[in-house]
Amino acid sequence: MIFSNNKFYISSLIPLKEKKEVVFIGRSNVGKSSLINAICENQSLAFVSKTPGHTKLLNYFNIGDLFYLVDAPGYGYRKLSAEKDVFDDIMGNYFENNPYCKLVVLLYDARRELTKDDINFINYLDGLNLESIIVYTKVDKLNQSLKQKALNNSKKCFPNTKIYFVSSLNKKGINELRNVILQKLEINEKGL
Numbered sequence: 001m002i003f004s005n006n007k008f009y010i011s012s013l014i015p016l017k018e019k020k021e022v023v024f025i026g027r028s029n030v031g032k033s034s035l036i037n038a039i040c041e042n043q044s045l046a047f048v049s050k051t052p053g054h055t056k057l058l059n060y061f062n063i064g065d066l067f068y069l070v071d072a073p074g075y076g077y078r079k080l081s082a083e084k085d086v087f088d089d090i091m092g093n094y095f096e097n098n099p100y101c102k103l104v105v106l107l108y109d110a111r112r113e114l115t116k117d118d119i120n121f122i123n124y125l126d127g128l129n130l131e132s133i134i135v136y137t138k139v140d141k142l143n144q145s146l147k148q149k150a151l152n153n154s155k156k157c158f159p160n161t162k163i164y165f166v167s168s169l170n171k172k173g174i175n176e177l178r179n180v181i182l183q184k185l186e187i188n189e190k191g192l
């Protein structure tokens with residue numbers, strides 16, 4: 001499996017623009033780092049934390065020397081009210097003229113309503129003309145009616161975006177997501 005060949009590459013404030021990349025974005029604590037670990041089958045690759053706001057830089061993971069998975073800082077979390085939002089600064093810079101970004105994976109916790117931060121970010125992305133998909137995380141915590149509610153809401157809010165449900169805990173949906181990522185990067189299972 002291509003994703004088994006994984007290693008941490010670098011933490012950076014600015015985008016590398018070296019190889020094709022897929023970026024994982026979402027509110028703090030939504031499960032971005034856990035999802036990268038599940039995709040790569042490596043629990044010690046990205047740092048997972050119960051404390052929100054842990055990832056403060058762009059963390060690049062090198063997959064088979066072919067592409068990068070990028071763990072982005074979570075949005076909607078400010079440590080001190082006086083502190084500037086790390087997300088706005090870093091991600092504003094990241095998305096500006098970045099043809100290396102082939103896919104934006106937008107993560108949501110299906111148990112939570114969409115917040116003002118979510119809507120602001122979606123509106124911002126809309127203007128950028130980037131490929132994106134929506135991934136609902138922690139699906140192991142969802143019953144069927146919560147799942148259906150999330151699906152209905154998101155279809156209303158993002159009618160043109162594909163929606164996936166995953167659990168990094170029981171690995172549901174992870175393989176499907178791997179295939180979507182490879183497809184968007186135009187890489188086949190042999191890495192060609």
Ligand SMILES: Nc1nc2c(ncn2[C@@H]2O[C@H](COP(=O)(O)OP(=O)(O)OP(=O)(O)O)[C@@H](O)[C@H]2O)c(=O)[nH]1
Nearest residue numbers: 028029030031032033034048049053054055074168
């Ligand atoms: N039940 C369950 N818990 C999960 C899942 N994914 C992540 N978690 C838990 O959610 C918490 C946050 O996970 P992280 O992966 O660190 O979240 P993050 O989005 O990277 O957070 P920041 O780096 O702070 O932005 C941890 O306690 C994880 O164990 C999942 O699929 N199911």
Ligand SMILES: [Mg+2]
Nearest residue numbers: 032033047055
């Ligand atoms: Mg993280």
